[in-house]
Amino acid sequence: EVQVLESGGGVVQPGGSLRLSCAASGFTFSNYAMSWVRQAPGKGLEWVSSISGRGGGTYYADSVKGRFTISRDNSKNTLFLQMNSLRAEDTAVYYCAKDTTLGSSARFDYWGQGTLVTVSS
Amino acid sequence: QSVLTQPPSASGTPGQRVTISCSGSSSNIGSNTVNWYQQLPGTAPKLLIYSNNQRPSGVPDRFSGSKSGTSASLAISGLQSEDEADYYCASWDDRLNGAVFGTGTKVTVL
Numbered sequence: 122e123v124q125v126l127e128s129g130g131g132v133v134q135p136g137g138s139l140r141l142s143c144a145a146s147g148f149t150f151s152n153y154a155m156s157w158v159r160q161a162p163g164k165g166l167e168w169v170s171s172i173s174g175r176g177g178g179t180y181y182a183d184s185v186k187g188r189f190t191i192s193r194d195n196s197k198n199t200l201f202l203q204m205n206s207l208r209a210e211d212t213a214v215y216y217c218a219k220d221t222t223l224g225s226s227a228r229f230d231y232w233g234q235g236t237l238v239t240v241s242s
Numbered sequence: 243q244s245v246l247t248q249p250p251s252a253s254g255t256p257g258q259r260v261t262i263s264c265s266g267s268s269s270n271i272g273s274n275t276v277n278w279y280q281q282l283p284g285t286a287p288k289l290l291i292y293s294n295n296q297r298p299s300g301v302p303d304r305f306s307g308s309k310s311g312t313s314a315s316l317a318i319s320g321l322q323s324e325d326e327a328d329y330y331c332a333s334w335d336d337r338l339n340g341a342v343f344g345t346g347t348k349v350t351v352l
Contacts, residue, residue, distance in 0.1 A: 156341065158287075165244060166279070166287060166330050168341040180340050216286055227332040227341035228277045230298065232286040 130236030143217030
């Protein structure tokens with residue numbers, strides 16, 4: 122059974138940092154791109170970042186470029202999102218999502234339950 | 243700011259057919275496939291339609307998708323109470339070099 126499980130959310134002050142993790146199981150992790158998608162309270166879905174299966178290709182939304190870094194450890198079946206210089210507008214539930222291909226696309230067939238990040242003083 | 247535009251709401255009575263539109267541009271829908279997601283209240287999104295018109299295993303055939311040019315649509319036939327949810331279209335954008343989601347449509351079963 123495919124599972125993706127996020128962790129690392131919490132409350133952080135503006136300008137602070139947080140690292141999210143996503144533990145995956147039930148599939149060959151390195152064969153698939155992975156992504157982070159967020160949803161601010163009461164708002165729609167916003168794609169944040171994607172990384173190819175081997176980790177050689179990374180992609181970012183303009184809203185997080187230069188502040189967030191996506192990475193993966195294929196030996197541990199884990200995806201990461203390092204978030205620096207956090208702003209109030211980064212407050213959202215962050216979902217980890219599995220892509221259906223090695224390269225990145227907008228086709229996510231498995232999602233985690235989400236982890237809440239709150240940026241507030 | 244979402245790149246793909248959807249109507250904010252749609253509604254119908256049980257058994258009716260509801261259609262949701264998704265408007266994009268040449269850099270996203272015009273050159274890539276469209277996927278649709280269903281998000282039930284308080285839950286994570288679920289892949290509903292992929293590659294414009296394909297249903298993942300387990301998705302009822304009441305749900306169908308289509309694409310023409312720079313627009314796509316999702317149709318729900320035989321509307322049921324459990325279809326009450328938010329629906330999002332998504333595609334890859336070659337100009338932005340990233341995925342883009344639609345603004346989302348809330349479907350209400352009257």
